[in-house]
Amino acid sequence: MTDAAPMSLAEVRSLADAIRAEVAKAVVGQADTVDGLLVALMAQGHVLLEGPPGTAKTFLAQCFAATLGLHFGRIQFTPDLMPGDILGSNLFNFQTSQFTLTRGPIFCDLLLADEINRTPPKTQAALLEGMQERRVTLDGEVHHLAPHFMVVATQNPIESQGVYPLPEAQLDRFLFKLLVTYPSAAEEARIVTRFGERAGPARVADFGIARVADAATLDAAAQAVKGVTLAESIVDYVVRLVRATRESADLASGASPRAAVLLANAARARAALDGRDYVVPDDVKALATQVLRHRLLLSPAAEIEGKQVEALVAELVERTEAPR
Numbered sequence: 001m002t003d004a005a006p007m008s009l010a011e012v013r014s015l016a017d018a019i020r021a022e023v024a025k026a027v028v029g030q031a032d033t034v035d036g037l038l039v040a041l042m043a044q045g046h047v048l049l050e051g052p053p054g055t056a057k058t059f060l061a062q063c064f065a066a067t068l069g070l071h072f073g074r075i076q077f078t079p080d081l082m083p084g085d086i087l088g089s090n091l092f093n094f095q096t097s098q099f100t101l102t103r104g105p106i107f108c109d110l111l112l113a114d115e116i117n118r119t120p121p122k123t124q125a126a127l128l129e130g131m132q133e134r135r136v137t138l139d140g141e142v143h144h145l146a147p148h149f150m151v152v153a154t155q156n157p158i159e160s161q162g163v164y165p166l167p168e169a170q171l172d173r174f175l176f177k178l179l180v181t182y183p184s185a186a187e188e189a190r191i192v193t194r195f196g197e198r199a200g201p202a203r204v205a206d207f208g209i210a211r212v213a214d215a216a217t218l219d220a221a222a223q224a225v226k227g228v229t230l231a232e233s234i235v236d237y238v239v240r241l242v243r244a245t246r247e248s249a250d251l252a253s254g255a256s257p258r259a260a261v262l263l264a265n266a267a268r269a270r271a272a273l274d275g276r277d278y279v280v281p282d283d284v285k286a287l288a289t290q291v292l293r294h295r296l297l298l299s300p301a302a303e304i305e306g307k308q309v310e311a312l313v314a315e316l317v318e319r320t321e322a323p324r
Contacts, residue, residue, distance in 0.1 A: 055183075234279050251298060288313055
C-alpha cells in the first residue's frame with residue numbers, strides 16, 4: 001500500500017454509495033450482502049458467500065468487481081483442480097535453459113473463488129498463505145501478491161451433495177461469511193422482468209456498470225479507515241465477546257484471536273462507511289454474526305438439541321455487557 005493521503009469520511013461514504021448504485025444496475029436486492037462486501041473491502045478482508053444455487057452469488061461478485069479498477073481473476077473450483085492451477089508453476093524454458101514462472105490466477109487484485117467447496121481440501125489449502133500474508137511460495141521462492149488482494153469465494157451449503165466442507169484453517173481466514181438467501185416475491189418478479197427476456201446468460205458488461213474506484217482510491221479509503229478511533233472500552237468489549245465463545249458449553253470450538261482482530265477492523269470500516277470517526281458498540285454487534293458464524297463449532301449436545309450457531313452468537317452478544 002502506498003502512503004496515500006486519507007479520504008475524508010464523507011468521501012468514503014460517497015464512494016460506498018457509488019458502488020452500491022453501480023451494482024444495483026444489474027443485481028436486484030441483496031443490499032445486506034453488498035454492504036458486507038463494502039465493509040470487507042474497506043477492512044481489507046476476504047468474504048465467503050454461501051447460498052443455494054441460482055441466487056446470483058457469482059454474478060454479484062462479478063458486478064462488485066466491475067465497479068473497481070482492479071485486476072480481476074476467477075477460478076472455477078472443480079474436483080480435479082490442483083494447487084498449481086491456482087498458484088502457477090515454474091516451467092523449464094528449453095530456449096533459455098532456465099525455469100520461468102507461469103503465474104496462476106491468484107496473481108490478481110480481486111479473486112473470485114467460484115464454488116470453492118467443489119474442490120478437495122488439498123487444493124483449497126493453496127489459498128491459505130495468499131489470504132493471510134498476501135504472498136505465495138513456489139519452489140522456495142516468495143512471490144508477493146497485490147496489496148489490495150481480496151478473495152470473494154462462493155459455495156453451496158455444505159449439506160448439498162458433491163462438496164467438500166472447508167477446513168477450519170481456511171474458514172478462519174475469511175473476515176465474513178455472508179448468507180445469500182432467496183429474494184422476496186417482489187424482488188423475484190423484478191428479476192424475472194429484468195432477465196426473463198434476455199437471450200442467453202446475463203453478462204456484467206451488458207448493464208453499463210462503471211468503475212468508480214481504483215487502487216489509489218482504495219489506498220486513500222483504507223487510510224481513512226485506519227484513522228477511525230477504536231477506544232479501549234471497545235477493544236475490551238470485542239475481546240470479552242470473542243472469549244465468551246470459548247467459554248460456552250454449547251460450543252465445541254470458539255473463535256480465535258484472529259477473529260477478534262478482524263472484528264475490530266471490520267467495526268472500524270463500518271463506522272467509516274457510516275461517516276463516523278469512532279467505533280460504537282452497535283458496530284461490533286451488527287458484525288458479530290458475520291464474523292463469528294463460520295468460526296464456531298457446536299458441541300454434540302447442542303447439535304442434538306437442534307441449536308443454531310447464529311442464535312448462540314445472538315445470545316452471547318446479548319449477555320456480554322457493552323460499554324456505555
